[in-house]
Amino acid sequence: MAGKIPTSPLAPAAFPDLPVIEGVRFATIEAGVRYKGRRDVMLAELAPGSTVAGVFTRSKTRAAPVLDCQEKIGLDSAGGAAIVVNSGNANAFTGRNGTEATRAVTSATAAALGLDETRVFSSSTGVIGEPLPHDRVTAKLGDLKAALDPAKIEEAARAIMTTDTFPKGAKAEVVMEGGRVKIAGIAKGSGMIAPDMATMLVYIFTDAQIERSVLQDMLGALTDVTFNCITVDSDTSTSDTLLMAATGASGVVVTEESTGFIEALRGVMLDLAHQVVKDGEGATKFVEIHVTGAASDADARTHAMAIANSPLIKTAIAGEDPNWGRVVMAIGKSGADADRDLLTIRFGDVLVAENGWVSPDYREEQGAAVMKRQEIPISVDLGLGGGTATVWTCDLTHGYISINADYRS
Amino acid sequence: MAGKIPTSPLAPAAFPDLPVIEGVRFATIEAGVRYKGRRDVMLAELAPGSTVAGVFTRSKTRAAPVLDCQEKIGLDSAGGAAIVVNSGNANAFTGRNGTEATRAVTSATAAALGLDETRVFSSSTGVIGEPLPHDRVTAKLGDLKAALDPAKIEEAARAIMTTDTFPKGAKAEVVMEGGRVKIAGIAKGSGMIAPDMATMLVYIFTDAQIERSVLQDMLGALTDVTFNCITVDSDTSTSDTLLMAATGASGVVVTEESTGFIEALRGVMLDLAHQVVKDGEGATKFVEIHVTGAASDADARTHAMAIANSPLIKTAIAGEDPNWGRVVMAIGKSGADADRDLLTIRFGDVLVAENGWVSPDYREEQGAAVMKRQEIPISVDLGLGGGTATVWTCDLTHGYISINADYRS
Numbered sequence: 043m044a045g046k047i048p049t050s051p052l053a054p055a056a057f058p059d060l061p062v063i064e065g066v067r068f069a070t071i072e073a074g075v076r077y078k079g080r081r082d083v084m085l086a087e088l089a090p091g092s093t094v095a096g097v098f099t100r101s102k103t104r105a106a107p108v109l110d111c112q113e114k115i116g117l118d119s120a121g122g123a124a125i126v127v128n129s130g131n132a133n134a135f136t137g138r139n140g141t142e143a144t145r146a147v148t149s150a151t152a153a154a155l156g157l158d159e160t161r162v163f164s165s166s167t168g169v170i171g172e173p174l175p176h177d178r179v180t181a182k183l184g185d186l187k188a189a190l191d192p193a194k195i196e197e198a199a200r201a202i203m204t205t206d207t208f209p210k211g212a213k214a215e216v217v218m219e220g221g222r223v224k225i226a227g228i229a230k231g232s233g234m235i236a237p238d239m240a241t242m243l244v245y246i247f248t249d250a251q252i253e254r255s256v257l258q259d260m261l262g263a264l265t266d267v268t269f270n271c272i273t274v275d276s277d278t279s280t281s282d283t284l285l286m287a288a289t290g291a292s293g294v295v296v297t298e299e300s301t302g303f304i305e306a307l308r309g310v311m312l313d314l315a316h317q318v319v320k321d322g323e324g325a326t327k328f329v330e331i332h333v334t335g336a337a338s339d340a341d342a343r344t345h346a347m348a349i350a351n352s353p354l355i356k357t358a359i360a361g362e363d364p365n366w367g368r369v370v371m372a373i374g375k376s377g378a379d380a381d382r383d384l385l386t387i388r389f390g391d392v393l394v395a396e397n398g399w400v401s402p403d404y405r406e407e408q409g410a411a412v413m414k415r416q417e418i419p420i421s422v423d424l425g426l427g428g429g430t431a432t433v434w435t436c437d438l439t440h441g442y443i444s445i446n447a448d449y450r451s
Numbered sequence: 452m453a454g455k456i457p458t459s460p461l462a463p464a465a466f467p468d469l470p471v472i473e474g475v476r477f478a479t480i481e482a483g484v485r486y487k488g489r490r491d492v493m494l495a496e497l498a499p500g501s502t503v504a505g506v507f508t509r510s511k512t513r514a515a516p517v518l519d520c521q522e523k524i525g526l527d528s529a530g531g532a533a534i535v536v537n538s539g540n541a542n543a544f545t546g547r548n549g550t551e552a553t554r555a556v557t558s559a560t561a562a563a564l565g566l567d568e569t570r571v572f573s574s575s576t577g578v579i580g581e582p583l584p585h586d587r588v589t590a591k592l593g594d595l596k597a598a599l600d601p602a603k604i605e606e607a608a609r610a611i612m613t614t615d616t617f618p619k620g621a622k623a624e625v626v627m628e629g630g631r632v633k634i635a636g637i638a639k640g641s642g643m644i645a646p647d648m649a650t651m652l653v654y655i656f657t658d659a660q661i662e663r664s665v666l667q668d669m670l671g672a673l674t675d676v677t678f679n680c681i682t683v684d685s686d687t688s689t690s691d692t693l694l695m696a697a698t699g700a701s702g703v704v705v706t707e708e709s710t711g712f713i714e715a716l717r718g719v720m721l722d723l724a725h726q727v728v729k730d731g732e733g734a735t736k737f738v739e740i741h742v743t744g745a746a747s748d749a750d751a752r753t754h755a756m757a758i759a760n761s762p763l764i765k766t767a768i769a770g771e772d773p774n775w776g777r778v779v780m781a782i783g784k785s786g787a788d789a790d791r792d793l794l795t796i797r798f799g800d801v802l803v804a805e806n807g808w809v810s811p812d813y814r815e816e817q818g819a820a821v822m823k824r825q826e827i828p829i830s831v832d833l834g835l836g837g838g839t840a841t842v843w844t845c846d847l848t849h850g851y852i853s854i855n856a857d858y859r860s
Binding site: 099100101102103104134135136137138139169170171353354357358360361363366367370371373374375376379380381382383385395397398399400438439440442443444446447 | 508509510511512513543544545546547548578579580762763766767769770772775776779780782783784785788789790791792794804806807808809847848849851852853855856
């Protein structure tokens with residue numbers, strides 16, 4: 043089905059040249075879970091001593107692999123670990139069968155790689171409500187193990203795609219006191235197709251040495267300012283999963299005070315988050331919404347998300363219409379504090395509205411020129427306090443309707 | 452612009468034959484506020500002794516006429532009253548100029564009809580951020596006064612339309628101990644067009660005799676189960692206004708215990724609310740979402756609105772796709788209590804999912820048959836408690852994108 047959807051006009055020119063992370067090996071294979079003629083299972087093996095942290099969907103109807111990961115993620119272990127992911131079937135809302143299928147995959151992977159089962163994390167993405175044909179995955183574990191290769195991360199990024207229109211990768215290198223460490227991450231999301239459901243899966247690897255609890259706290263804090271600040275259509279998957287593994291192979295220790303590393307990791311996470319938005323269903327515009335002057339950071343985020351999720355604003359952007367009135371509307375409805383007469387609204391550098399009315403110097407052509415860009419910055423100052431937030435989204439186009447209503451499985 | 456949008460396929464066959472409400476007279480006129488060749492101002496005059504109650508948008512960026520109404524609505528008075536409404540310009544986000552324009556219209560109306568200015572309520576709907584040319588309205592007040600006629604309610608319903616594709620009216624008659632009372636209501640909403648903003652305006656009239664505070668409480672309570680239970684696209688106007696006037700001309704007293712009257716009024720409000728949904732931008736399906744078994748009524752409403760506002764569900768309905776997985780997704784993300792394994796989902800009478808998985812007897816053709824209907828009932832039982840809610844929405848189609856992105860003003 044993915045082939046029917048043209049590549050996003052916002053896609054990067056090429057997949058980045060990701061560095062090898064010592065201590066991680068990848069393999070992919072065509073297991074025929076649902077798709078034909080493409081690789082649909084990826085295995086990542088993590089060397090002994092690797093720590094793993096994870097952040098997951100807050101959905102109350104979480105899929106079985108997510109529940110399984112959440113049980114395992116807090117456990118300490120000195121042994122190796124693995125991540126096994128299939129595309130084509132989300133193993134979500136599959137009742138007790140879902141739990142059994144997840145266990146079948148993770149226990150077989152553990153046996154094949156000589157790992158403790160609690161150290162095998164799995165994800166599934168694709169159609170929901172259908173039983174995962176787990177035997178098709180487990181039948182390939184021998185071949186997957188034999189194919190493990192430190193350089194195969196791009197293939198891994200491709201194997202986890204569902205209706206994504208491009209594979210997503212990002213990297214960073216940090217020079218620290220103890221030496222040089224590398225970060226490489228891959229993601230999938232968020233094309234979708236009836237009756238599939240968008241799922242964001244992200245896997246990040248580093249050769250830094252990071253205690254599990256430190257890695258977990260770092261990942262959680264950075265998720266709040268990266269992946270939790272993007273929205274395509276306000277809908278939340280049952281399966282969203284972000285896993286990060288630190289192999290320690292570089293021997294360089296990272297702590298909660300390693301600001302250079304944290305900043306580099308934030309950059310990798312933000313890059314992947316932006317790529318997910320740029321592959322949003324039907325997206326033709328990438329929109330950054332920056333809110334300042336709110337009564338609190340939480341209020342700023344509420345306003346920013348109200349703007350980012352407003353169908354009226356997203357369709358106006360699709361139509362290249364500098365419709366600042368709809369921004370006023372979204373702020374008014376968000377529920378967070380606002381004073382109409384203190385609002386300032388900018389499209390790019392163009393001052394559009396201030397003091398409760400359109401700016402006297404504003405001309406519609408100025409706003410229209412900003413709207414013609416592929417990347418559109420919208421800034422709002424509430425004039426109330428010091429709260430700020432930045433979120434990213436895409437426009438709402440006929441492409442979204444076509445992908446989600448017209449394409450039938 | 453409205454002419455470009457085809458009449459909703461969900462429109463009723465004809466405007467209902469609304470009864471004359473003694474004590475109310477209507478007039479409409481072409482004032483050229485923005486539209487050409489159509490009536491765009493309506494005046495309703497209410498006889499002395501009429502009580503007026505109102506419910507308004509909760510937006511924090513409310514338009515000037517809304518703020519003005521809210522100041523006046525709590526005041527008692529034995530004199531007459533009036534409602535004056537223009538379409539074509541919302542007088543919203545127009546700064547101090549907006550307040551002055553509202554005052555100009557209401558004070559001139561008061562002078563023309565010999566009323567206290569605090570008894571003149573106004574609404575404006577249409578383009579926002581542009582100054583209301585209030586002199587075009589006030590210049591017509593003499594003509595409007597001369598044209599006042601008890602039978603002109605249908606013309607009133609047409610004059611307040613913006614990009615509505617049909618005028619909306621509803622009625623009821625109640626036989627009570629003291630005699631017979633009548634209710635007639637009109638509404639506009641919620642077509643929209645760049646750079647306009649959808650606004651719902653509703654005016655309901657009765658010849659019952661109802662104390663102001665009783666009428667206000669009744670209207671507020673019934674709004675929660677009617678107009679506050681509909682959603683087209685989750686966006687909230689700066690100008691939503693519901694005004695109800697009781698002229699008392701029938702001499703029949705209605706109190707908070709008049710269950711027959713309250714039920715009839717609820718019917719009129721629900722009828723108008725459904726008509727607003729049926730004129731939702733691009734709507735081709737009318738959807739009723741009924742949630743039971745929630746931990747509380749509030750939780751049930753949260754789940755129902757999460758389903759009703761989900762772009763993925765609304766596009767699936769547009770595509771006649773019985774995509775129950777997206778219903779599971781919306782329940783999971785809503786934030787209210789849910790247990791995946793206790794969920795029951797029905798499309799129409801078809802049991803789709805239960806016990807955390809698709810129902811063993813369900814066949815896709817059954818769900819697909821329900822989706823082909825023009826009116827689609829979706830029921831969800833949470834299996835947790837006694838909380839219930841019912842909300843109404845429409846599908847999300849290419850028509851919505853066309854109206855809001857492609858049509859440029």
